[in-house]
Amino acid sequence: MDNLQHGSGANGPGGGETASAYGFTHGEVTAKDTITAYIVVGLEPPQNQRRIDGHQTGWYVIVCAGQGRDRALWGAGSSDYDTPLLAFAGDRLLREFGPEVKLVVHAPKALESLVAPVSGHVRRAMVRRGRNSRGEPFPAFAESQRLALALDAGRWALCAYDRAASTPALEAARSLAKKVAAKRAREHRRQTDPSYNSPDYLAPMDLVPAPTRHAIDLEGEVAAYD
Secondary structure, three states: OEEOOOOOOOOOOOOOOOOOOOOOEHHOOOOEEEEEEEEEEEEHHHHHHHHHHHOOOEEEEEEEOOOOOOOEEEEEEEOHHHHHHHHHHHHHHHHOOOOEEEEEEEEEEEHHHHHHOOOOOOHHHHHHHOOOOOOOOOHHHHHHHHHOOOOOOOOOEEEOOOOOOOOHHHHHHHHHHHHHHHHHHHHHHHHHHOOOOOOOOOOOOOOOOOOOOEEEEEEEEHHHHO
């Protein structure tokens, strides 16, 4: 079975009124054994960067609905471009929900380019034992490989969307992503400016001792930012 749903993207079922706090329609969450998720990722603009060993910082946000398990998840760390962040987000979904749950994941088209059967970038890296064509370590290889194998096993289906796509759930994810990005910016300023103090500042960023170029070092639920 092809688990890549071409053309459906985030323009999916209307279903009328929403069935979730995150904007999912009834048509998106009717299957009893299915969780539907939207993934949004982003890199922080240069003025907000808390660079670690010269690496850029980024984040992902996931909104999920189905089986009465609505939630919003986030992760943040270092990444120089979007694709590794998509791999981290997809792997987070696999960890969050057991194999008995079928995941329908709406994500940017870059995730399709990463995991597509035969032609996906990680498929070539799997043949090269985790290396790219230049012999360098493939970014987020472990997470990308798990996603590809889970796709083959039918654990999840991918609905790729483009930048112009819009549904209530996708817009909810984008709205939450803005909150996460703003909070991350405050954390970064706190790290670099001791005089900065925000009344809604929660806790200092947990830094990994030896950051890698592509890594998620902090994860949680969006409710922590409310």
